[in-house]
Amino acid sequence: MANKDISDNIEEYLETLYRENSVGDSVSTTTLSKHLQVAPGSVTQMLKKLESLDYIVYIPYKGAHLTDSGLKIAQKIIRKHRILEIFLEDVLNISHDNVHLQACEMEHSLSDEAERALCHMLSQPDTCPSGNIVPACDFKFNTCHECVHSSFDIDNAERYDFSLLAITQLKEGIEGTVKFIRGLDSESKVVEDEGINIGDKITVMGINRSKDYLIIAVNGKETPIKRAIANKVFLDTHL
Numbered sequence: 001m002a003n004k005d006i007s008d009n010i011e012e013y014l015e016t017l018y019r020e021n022s023v024g025d026s027v028s029t030t031t032l033s034k035h036l037q038v039a040p041g042s043v044t045q046m047l048k049k050l051e052s053l054d055y056i057v058y059i060p061y062k063g064a065h066l067t068d069s070g071l072k073i074a075q076k077i078i079r080k081h082r083i084l085e086i087f088l089e090d091v092l093n094i095s096h097d098n099v100h101l102q103a104c105e106m107e108h109s110l111s112d113e114a115e116r117a118l119c120h121m122l123s124q125p126d127t128c129p130s131g132n133i134v135p136a137c138d139f140k141f142n143t144c145h146e147c148v149h150s151s152f153d154i155d156n157a158e159r160y161d162f163s164l165l166a167i168t169q170l171k172e173g174i175e176g177t178v179k180f181i182r183g184l185d186s187e188s189k190v191v192e193d194e195g196i197n198i199g200d201k202i203t204v205m206g207i208n209r210s211k212d213y214l215i216i217a218v219n220g221k222e223t224p225i226k227r228a229i230a231n232k233v234f235l236d237t238h239l
Contacts, residue, residue, distance in 0.1 A: 008108045011077045012036065013046055014055060017066050018074035026063035068238075071163045075135040081107040082128035082135075083118050089129045090122070096129055113154050120148055124183055126231045136164045136180050136234045142198050145184045164234035167202060167216060168227055175203040176235030183232055191232055194225060202235055 016035050020027040029047070033040045044060075051058040055070035066074060084103040088094040094102065116137070119125070124144040125134050138159040141147045164180055178200045181188050195218055196202070205222055206215035213224050 006073060009046075010050065010053075010055070011073065011108060013050060014066065014070050014074040015077050015081070017056065017064060018071070018078055021065065026057075026059060026065045028063040031063070068162050072138070072161075075163045076138065077107055079135040079137065080110045080115050082132060083115060083122065083125065084110065085128045085130075086122055086125050086134075087118055099129060116147070116154065119144075124187075126182060126228070133166050133169060133231060136166070136182065138163075141180065143181050143183065143185075143188045145188065148184065160236075162236065162238055164236060167204060167225070167230035167233050167235065168214070170204045170235070170237070172204050172207055174237060175201060176237035177201055178233060179236045180234040181232055182234065187232060191229055194229055195221075195223065196225075196233055202233070 013032070013036070016032060017027050020031055020035070029040055029043050032038075032047075033043045036043065038046075047056065047058045047064050050056045050064070050070070053069075054067055055073065056064045056066055058064040081103045084106050085099045088099040088102055089096055119137070127133060137147075139147055140158045140160060141150070160179075165176070170176070178196060178198050181191050181196075181198065183191075201219050203217040204214065205217055208214065212227050214227060214230060215222060216225055216230070217223070
């Protein structure tokens with residue numbers, strides 16, 4: 001189920017921090033104030049609260065960035081938001097200009113069960129209508145095939161304690177271990193044909209955002225990889 005212990009307001013702050021810089025430098029109080037349309041003083045007050053909850057690291061006059069705990073919550077709500085955007089636009093034919101606002105209104109109440117069902121119905125999407133990565137779910141599966149063909153109590157399912165990040169979400173020099181490959185068997189095979197398997201060590205060596213590929217090292221061996229494939233490979237960066 002959706003976590004009712006975390007308020008919509010807290011989720012909005014964590015979501016905004018994620019959107020502005022999910023795994024990088026701090027986001028300024030001014031930026032948060034602008035995007036959330038909240039007075040700077042109120043933003044500062046909330047940031048202090050979020051830090052006390054261990055969701056962020058807050059440095060006065062510099063800004064804040066997500067902790068592992070905050071990132072996990074932010075990714076969960078972002079995942080629901082982007083899956084809803086796909087459903088609204090591709091299935092219900094809602095105008096692209098309207099899907100973001102409607103997804104914002106729906107994301108906080110969408111249960112984990114409904115999210116999983118939508119993911120299956122939409123064939124495990126990689127990106128939302130704006131081209132942004134749909135974060136991986138936190139169920140402990142190696143592939144979507146395992147999830148699709150598993151029956152389990154969703155409220156007591158085994159989950160990761162940390163967030164997984166797609167290769168394309170990482171900065172140069174960051175490394176991690178492959179934990180999840182998105183897609184059914186045919187899609188997983190495409191990734192495996194690139195020489196990438198669960199448990200491999202991946203390092204991002206070079207990113208050219210104007211191209212459709214990037215350079216990674218798989219177990220120490222450098223190789224180019226298409227961005228569309230890199231979107232499907234999720235890493236644990238907690239080495």
